[in-house]
Amino acid sequence: MVGEVIIPVNKLLDPPQVYRVIILDIRLPELLACIVVGANLSVAGAVMQSLFRNPLAEPYVTGTASGALLGALIGLLISITSRIGSSFSIVLMPVFSFIGAMVAIALVLTFGRGGWLSLVLAGIGVSIMFSSIVMMIDTYLLTIIPTLPAIVYLLFGTVSGINWNEDLAMACVSLPTMAYIIVSAREVNLLMMSDEVAQAGGVNPGFSRAIFITLTGLLTAISVSFTGIIGFVGLVTPHLTRLLLKSSDNSRVIPLSIISGSTIMLYANVVSKVVIPGVVMPITAITSLFGVPVLLILLRGVGHG
Amino acid sequence: MGSYAVRFVNASIGYDEPIIRDIMLNIPRPGLTTILGPNGSGKTTMLRALIKYARIFGGYVYVDGKSVDSIPIRDLPRYMSYSPAEINPQVILTVRDIMRSARGGDGWVSDEDINDTLRFLGIQDLVDRMFNELSTGQKRLVLIARALVSKAPLLLLDEPTSNLDLGNKYRVISILRKIVDERGITVITAGHDIDLALSSDWVVAIKDGELLAMGSPDDIINEDTLSKLYGINIRVLRLNGHRLIYVE
Numbered sequence A: 001m002v003g004e005v006i007i008p009v010n011k012l013l014d015p016p017q018v019y020r021v022i023i024l025d026i027r028l029p030e031l032l033a034c035i036v037v038g039a040n041l042s043v044a045g046a047v048m049q050s051l052f053r054n055p056l057a058e059p060y061v062t063g064t065a066s067g068a069l070l071g072a073l074i075g076l077l078i079s080i081t082s083r084i085g086s087s088f089s090i091v092l093m094p095v096f097s098f099i100g101a102m103v104a105i106a107l108v109l110t111f112g113r114g115g116w117l118s119l120v121l122a123g124i125g126v127s128i129m130f131s132s133i134v135m136m137i138d139t140y141l142l143t144i145i146p147t148l149p150a151i152v153y154l155l156f157g158t159v160s161g162i163n164w165n166e167d168l169a170m171a172c173v174s175l176p177t178m179a180y181i182i183v184s185a186r187e188v189n190l191l192m193m194s195d196e197v198a199q200a201g202g203v204n205p206g207f208s209r210a211i212f213i214t215l216t217g218l219l220t221a222i223s224v225s226f227t228g229i230i231g232f233v234g235l236v237t238p239h240l241t242r243l244l245l246k247s248s249d250n251s252r253v254i255p256l257s258i259i260s261g262s263t264i265m266l267y268a269n270v271v272s273k274v275v276i277p278g279v280v281m282p283i284t285a286i287t288s289l290f291g292v293p294v295l296l297i298l299l300r301g302v303g304h305g
Numbered sequence B: 001m002g003s004y005a006v007r008f009v010n011a012s013i014g015y016d017e018p019i020i021r022d023i024m025l026n027i028p029r030p031g032l033t034t035i036l037g038p039n040g041s042g043k044t045t046m047l048r049a050l051i052k053y054a055r056i057f058g059g060y061v062y063v064d065g066k067s068v069d070s071i072p073i074r075d076l077p078r079y080m081s082y083s084p085a086e087i088n089p090q091v092i093l094t095v096r097d098i099m100r101s102a103r104g105g106d107g108w109v110s111d112e113d114i115n116d117t118l119r120f121l122g123i124q125d126l127v128d129r130m131f132n133e134l135s136t137g138q139k140r141l142v143l144i145a146r147a148l149v150s151k152a153p154l155l156l157l158d159e160p161t162s163n164l165d166l167g168n169k170y171r172v173i174s175i176l177r178k179i180v181d182e183r184g185i186t187v188i189t190a191g192h193d194i195d196l197a198l199s200s201d202w203v204v205a206i207k208d209g210e211l212l213a214m215g216s217p218d219d220i221i222n223e224d225t226l227s228k229l230y231g232i233n234i235r236v237l238r239l240n241g242h243r244l245i246y247v248e
Helices: A015-052 A065-079 A087-111 A118-143 A150-154 A165-182 A185-193 A195-200 A205-227 A233-245 A252-275 A283-303 B044-050 B073-079 B095-100 B111-120 B136-149 B166-183 B193-196 B225-231
Strands: B004-012 B018-028 B031-036 B055-063 B081-083 B152-157 B186-190 B202-207 B209-217 B234-239 B242-247
Touching: A015 A118, A015 A165, A015 A233, A065 A087, A065 A118, A065 A205, A087 A118, A087 A165, A087 A205, A118 B095, A118 B186, A150 A283, A150 B018, A165 A185, A165 A205, A165 A252, A185 A195, A185 A205, A185 A252, A195 A205, A195 B073, A233 A252, A233 B031, B004 B044, B004 B136, B004 B209, B018 B031, B018 B044, B018 B055, B018 B202, B031 B044, B031 B193, B044 B055, B044 B152, B044 B166, B044 B186, B073 B209, B081 B136, B095 B111, B095 B136, B111 B136, B111 B152, B136 B166, B166 B193, B186 B193, B202 B225, B209 B225, B225 B234
Parallel strands: B031 B186, B031 B202, B081 B152, B152 B186
Antiparallel strands: B004 B018, B004 B055, B202 B209, B234 B242
């Protein structure tokens, strides 16, 4: 059990009260968040790469995560500045985050139609635009409520400070969404091949693509709402999984991505705590450090056709 | 069941605007029909109209006596299966996975049907090979097998012999004949292959979105029709029952 306080393994079975609180109220919620968020982002990445037939597509690169973060902050802003009360942020943040994710993906799909690079460039553009607005809102929130460091953490992408209620909210949205995607994985395969093949196979490509995009938006939004942007897990995990399976069959890639994505997030969480002893680094710094080289390798591969 | 597998009745078909205009055409069943025409003439658009992927601006298109407008997309596999010229090259699937992605009228196809179909086409040894590592000829056969495994009465194949060497081309043509002759299925292909047209039961000649002619290979593969179709002077010599086609 690694963190700012290191809990010896021999104390795990019968921990003293202080360790018990750390384990039950801090470490286990973080652990569960890592599993759910890693799975969510990986499934969203695997589905996006298949739907857009673009190896670089994932929530972070397509700007979906930035849209979700802006939406989450707007939800937070509304809940703390209106009469509703900040306790409703657990509902408002995911709802607005989902709206933000869908707006971002709609913009990217509108302006990024010219091929794989075009989609990525549109994603970068949308990300920069939303990140600028996020900075403005964040600065405003910190000005009016100086004792609100959680918002800063949200920008960084971290599971620190997550609680059981937030884990429960994530699980309630993520589990049925992932279950539907797994059951429909063969439809994703058809869309991955070509739209004509999908249509002749009885799948309406426009409608079906819209459903799956909505579901990836949902998985991204629920993750970003509570942990902020965690980059490149959605990019790297599906590619590693395909490499392991030597197949892009989504009926196997998606379930295995859940396991590998969760594992990557758990390791990234540990690394984020031990890289500088006593300092908890944002997880996204760790995932991006390992994810960007993969992105560059993929860019080189795609660039060479 | 009528005697026509497909009927185009004053049909205008396209995407943003019509590419095929006011076409009248009846394709009999069973049999192998090849749609010939220059690039951009609307051959693929005609196939796409059948799978509802192209828009019907006017007139009617019937499959098995039923207007395609009235067939819900989810029911299309009951009526037909479709094989594109190629699929997304990033797809890394085994031949078995490619076959498993086919749907018939009763849902996803079974492993037993997959094995039977691959055996029927003589490509059962490819079942565990990666699709992206196959030769172009083998890929075409697998895509034809994928169309066939759904057990639909109508197979639509877009350019099934393009980019194939002579040996593979004749292998594909003989397999299409086998499918039609032994299974009584209607196969409609679109492409540029005169040899495939010569092996077909019917040939449809399309030019600039209009029907130029339809008939048996003897009716269509002649100097007059081919010259009109492609806008160049084409000569057809007959030698020991075979045709030698060249451009003057």
